Amino acid sequence: MLSSPLKRQTLSAQIVTLLRHAVLTGELEPGSQVIENALALRLGTSRGPLREAMRQLIDEGLLISVPYIGTRVVDISLEDVNDIYAMRTCLEQFAFEQIWDRRSGDFEQELLRRNDILKKAIDQGDHVAAIEAELDLHGLVYEHANNRILKNSWTGLRGHLQMYWAAHRRAHGTSVPKRESHDDYIRFALGDSLGAMQDNLRDHMRLGLETTKAFVESRSALKEQDHNQKPTRRE
Amino acid sequence: MLSSPLKRQTLSAQIVTLLRHAVLTGELEPGSQVIENALALRLGTSRGPLREAMRQLIDEGLLISVPYIGTRVVDISLEDVNDIYAMRTCLEQFAFEQIWDRRSGDFEQELLRRNDILKKAIDQGDHVAAIEAELDLHGLVYEHANNRILKNSWTGLRGHLQMYWAAHRRAHGTSVPKRESHDDYIRFALGDSLGAMQDNLRDHMRLGLETTKAFVESRSALKEQDHNQKPTRRE
DNA sequence: AGATTGAAGATTGTCAACAATATTGGCAGT
DNA sequence: ACTGCCAATATTGTTGACAATCTTCAATCT
Secondary structure, rough: OOOOOOOOOOOOHHHHHHHHHHHHHHOOOOOEEEEEHHHHHHHHOOOHHHHHHHOOOOHHHOEEOOOOOOOOOOOOOOOHHHHHHHHHHHHHHHHHHHHHHHHOHHHHHHHHHHHHHHHHHHOOOHHHHHHHHHHHHHHHHHHHHOOOHHHHHHHHHHHHHHHHHHHHHHHOOOOOOOOHHHHHHHHHHHHOHHHHHHHHHHHHHHHHHHHHHHHHHHHHHHHHHHHHHHOOOOO | OOOOOOOOOOOOHHHHHHHHHHHOOOOOOOOEEEEEHHHHHHOEEEEEEEHHHHHHHHOOOOOOHHHOOEEEEEOOHHHHHHHHHHHHHHHHOOOOOOOHHHHHHHHHHHHHHHHHHHHHHEEEEEEHHHHHHHHHHHHHHHHHOHHHHHHHHHHHHHHHHHEEEEEEEHHOOOOOOOOOOHHHHHHHHHHHHHHHHHHHHHHHHHHHHHHHHHHHHHHHHHHHHHHHOOOOOOO
């Protein structure tokens, strides 16, 4: 089951990527319970590897587990959004600080390439791709900063953002608020002054925070209604 | 086996704290292999819960696992030290930024209390306690910053530092380099200017980095010798 | 002698059954 | 009706056995 040819990875590793994808895309809805037996059955494996995979996602902050009660897909809170954006601003400023003096042509070229991908996705109205593209665009500076720990932190933050935005997309049908400031980011990142970059980045983030916040509020309001219709078994 | 009375925690959770402690204090030496069967036997449990616990430590960056090969206690590298200190400086500056305008009497009082503990530990030559105390001192600002994600990041960094310094202590017998600048930190943190605080903090960290780097170099030199005496079975 | 192969042992990965715990729903008593 | 208790069920936690993989090391071949 799963991929029997090319079985270079261990089973739990495969499940990790599979599960993570399901959570990040919203296939497993935020707040919903993940039942080991059912999921293991659906994947065609036993609970052991699945539990390991789930444990990893728990540590990544994508699932939440309470002993003997159950584990659920993590759900957004306003506090979290604030925390994430504050951290993100801090880390991204730091990352730019690290690479600023040794920005290469490679960096510039790759930045432009990713921006093109983002613009294309937006123009085509492909919101899933747009989310990924935007995160990839911002991710470049972390990759170039050459700091393993920083990169890990970004991966964690990135996951949460991706997940929340995916939830947004589902809740609101299709539309992710179209931000007009994408090219701005490029301009900052390729400019001359580090200080200006950081200031602009801060504003850029503030805007993103506002957008995301608005989403969270509307979504949690929407969930109030839901709750009466389909009460879950536990909690 | 472990704690049978007061069994409110699940077994794997207990093992996690137990194992983490063992790794952080150096009871499980950096670079050494962790064999599931042996350890499970020693703990009086089966491999299941132990594997889950190990998985969590892997995600915390304290263990490293290669499928079908084994998992080892993570070992420091010079790059890691650089990365950690750079991140730490960034995050701690950020944390101070977050709390600066709402520093309370509580904060000041607790900071002084923890500094007293640190000084006492140093005076008594209790190096283990001194390490913990120093990390606790610096940890206060993260706790007050009231940002869950930031706090998690600090926990990760803190773990690595604690581990490395514990390894230092073991390799060099007793002495952790006595830093004379502890009171400085207090003075910065309770001062008036955020900018000055951040500048001073940066210097403070630079000093810490130098100290730690020196240790790492001497230790890896020392390990060269070791390696011939006790070759491990694998790799 | 050096390289190759293949069996034996060690270690990790996976599985299915069992135990512990929490939730649900009905039943008795008020 | 309402409340508290008890059995039934669902779900997670734990265990021991088995399978897959890697390492070692000796036997064989060139």
